[in-house]
Amino acid sequence: MTAPAPLPEKLQNIVGMFKTVPKAMRLQALLEYSRKLPPLPQKYAEHPEFLKPVPECSSPFFLVTEKDDAGRVNLHFKVPEDAPTVRGYAGILHEALSGETPETILNVPDNFYMDMGLTELITPMRLRGMGAILMRLKKDVDGQ
Numbered sequence: 001m002t003a004p005a006p007l008p009e010k011l012q013n014i015v016g017m018f019k020t021v022p023k024a025m026r027l028q029a030l031l032e033y034s035r036k037l038p039p040l041p042q043k044y045a046e047h048p049e050f051l052k053p054v055p056e057c058s059s060p061f062f063l064v065t066e067k068d069d070a071g072r073v074n075l076h077f078k079v080p081e082d083a084p085t086v087r088g089y090a091g092i093l094h095e096a097l098s099g100e101t102p103e104t105i106l107n108v109p110d111n112f113y114m115d116m117g118l119t120e121l122i123t124p125m126r127l128r129g130m131g132a133i134l135m136r137l138k139k140d141v142d143g144q
Helices: 009-020 023-034 085-096 104-105 114-115 125-141
Strands: 062-067 073-078
Touching: 009 023, 009 073, 009 085, 009 104, 023 114, 062 125, 085 125, 104 125, 114 125
Parallel strands: none
Antiparallel strands: 062 073
């Protein structure tokens, strides 16, 4: 059995930060990432048909990936403002994985978010949604 791939450096730093901050501050940290999520580029706001839904997520969640000329993947997410924990997760994925190679994204362990110490703060349904978002992201990247 092979060891799981290590997390990409940015993601490893974020997961490590969540693990070390007191439980009471983890939710606040997640909300900070929700505020960092960049708006959807105008070309996708005007053409939502290019966005891929994540129906397993309890909040309306859409994503689109695009490769740049160097073969790196840029991530874009549409998440409602009234879903701050899901927006926070999207903000983490954007900060840690946007601009990475497809291989890097595909090698992210499927349940890395379980190591962030959020299980006491977020409902199991939301945690399953986080897993579904990562799986959809990987499926999208794999299909490019």
